[in-house]
Amino acid sequence: MEPSYRLRLYLLTILVLVGFGALLSRLHEFQILRRNDFLQLVPGNRSVTIREPGIRGEIxxxxxxxxARNLRNYEASFNLDEVRQAYLSQRSEDPMLQRLVKQNGLPRKQSEKDIVTIVNEGPVKVLESHGLTKPLRSDLRTHFVTHGGLIPFSYRSDLTYDNLPNSQNTIWSYPEFLSTFVPSATTRMAHSPATFSAI
Structure with a gap:
């Protein structure tokens, strides 16, 4: 009885060791040898544009x-990061804005990028010649501080088709005008953009 008991124990130990050895060899292959292959499969920041079907008429x-009736309207939105990159390609550095902020109950000077100046010297200057400008408020600065260049800033959403034909051909000839005019269909029940951009 004694030798068969030891034989079973030795076989079980050998099976466990072989199993752990096979597991360790697979882990070594996946985590060390093929690490770069798997790193390339990790999704990064990608931009996908989805074309949705057009408006379907009255409901x-x-x-x-x-x-419900469809009403067409147009929106001008700026990708602030691209506007800033176009600005930096023509100038050496960002314009800075000095602001007073309270830290620990004391007013302190803090400098930040002046995105309003960048936008005013870029796309707004082009839109001004076509009469499509509106005053920039503090919401542009708040949007840039909050989102950076991840989410486009909606400059005007009250444009009509009559505003667009005169200016659209001229606007696209300016390289610093990095903005999109997105036609959308608005009904009393829902808002469905014709072009949807997902990041």
Whole structure:
């Protein structure tokens, strides 16, 4: 009885050691030898543009009464990071703004990038010649501090089709004008942009 008991114990120990050895060899292969292959598969920041179908017309009930009507409007939005990069390609550094902030109950000077000056010297100057400007408020600065260049800043969402044809061909000829005009369909029930950009 004694020798067969030891034989089983030795076989079990050998099986456990072989199993752990196989596991360690696979871990070594995946984590050390093929590490670069798997790092390339990790998704990074990507920009995907999805084209949605156009507007489908009026929505009516079975009696022909209009429930929702499509109204076209246009939005001008700036990708602030691209506007800033275009500004830096023509100038050596960002304009800085000195502000007083309270830290520990005392007023202190703090410098930050003056995004309003950058936008005013770039795309707003181009839009001004077409009469499409509106005054920039503090929400541009707040948007830039909060989101950086990740989320486009909506400059104007009250544009109509009549505003666009005169200026659109001229606007695209300026390289520093990095903005998009997005046509969208607005109904009384929902807002469905014709071009959707996902990051």
């Amino acid at each position: 009516t009930d079975r009696n022909g009464i209009t429930l």
